[in-house]
Amino acid sequence: MKNALLQGIHASLRHWRTAAIFYLASLLLAVVATWPFHALLEKYAGHSLMLDDLIKGFNYTFLNDFLQNYGAGFTPVLHISLFVLLLWLPLLAFLSGGALHNLITSPEGFQRPLFWSGAGLFFGRLFRLTLLFLFVHAVVLWLFGMVYWQAISGFSRDVLDDTRVVASSLYWWIPLYVLLGGIFFLWQDVAVVELVRSKSSVLHAMGVSARILRKQFRLLYPVYLIWLLVLLLLMVIRFTLTASLDIQDGATLLLFFLLTQLFVLARFMVKIGTWKSVYHLIA
Numbered sequence: 194m195k196n197a198l199l200q201g202i203h204a205s206l207r208h209w210r211t212a213a214i215f216y217l218a219s220l221l222l223a224v225v226a227t228w229p230f231h232a233l234l235e236k237y238a239g240h241s242l243m244l245d246d247l248i249k250g251f252n253y254t255f256l257n258d259f260l261q262n263y264g265a266g267f268t269p270v271l272h273i274s275l276f277v278l279l280l281w282l283p284l285l286a287f288l289s290g291g292a293l294h295n296l297i298t299s300p301e302g303f304q305r306p307l308f309w310s311g312a313g314l315f316f317g318r319l320f321r322l323t324l325l326f327l328f329v330h331a332v333v334l335w336l337f338g339m340v341y342w343q344a345i346s347g348f349s350r351d352v353l354d355d356t357r358v359v360a361s362s363l364y365w366w367i368p369l370y371v372l373l374g375g376i377f378f379l380w381q382d383v384a385v386v387e388l389v390r391s392k393s394s395v396l397h398a399m400g401v402s403a404r405i406l407r408k409q410f411r412l413l414y415p416v417y418l419i420w421l422l423v424l425l426l427l428m429v430i431r432f433t434l435t436a437s438l439d440i441q442d443g444a445t446l447l448l449f450f451l452l453t454q455l456f457v458l459a460r461f462m463v464k465i466g467t468w469k470s471v472y473h474l475i476a
Contacts, residue, residue, distance in 0.1 A: 194416055197470040204466055211291075214288060289385065291308040293390075380402060386468055416470050431456040
């Protein structure tokens, strides 16, 4: 287990350029998705003094007034933005194929020909695999949702009168979902690595990865949880740092943006490290 973690750490550092490609692609897609809303906001509220308050945080009054006055223009913009964000799924499958092919074939670092050839070679299969696991995750989330629904008596009037019941139930529901639902995310990562490693079909990779997970669960699951804890720690650090910033001018706004982007890049490096640890254990 220790060697698997060390292999993952080394890979995440050596393949930082792969993580940078993921980051730039996500940033570009986010800009394209949010640009129509930015243009709408600039057109209808560009000279409003309440925009200064938005920099400091969420402003319900502004949002409510904006939707009441300009809601008709907001709806098509929202649809366009959501459509653009949906493009992230095939793009993620495309980049994941390149990253894994490079990671497995050239452990010493980023190789541009390997990355782009792998991206094209495995795109179709990884995209289909992603769609299958989306269905799996949806079923698992629905089952957990049913458990939560029963725990809070289906949002009965008594529960709604005492919101502490809803909040306290989340304290055990979220950790339970992370621990048990995380098994299916681990299965997906094992399947993705297996598909690229063996160049197999989608269904074959899912079957083989399920058998691998069953046989090596005691090795794979603790390593996966450690990487998950690293990701959660990064989220806590990011939230703590950004929440401590008092955004009053352009300099602090720029610092807020840079900190946020740094942690987005780190998240992709964690994913590369996770893949490498999984590959080390199943190869």
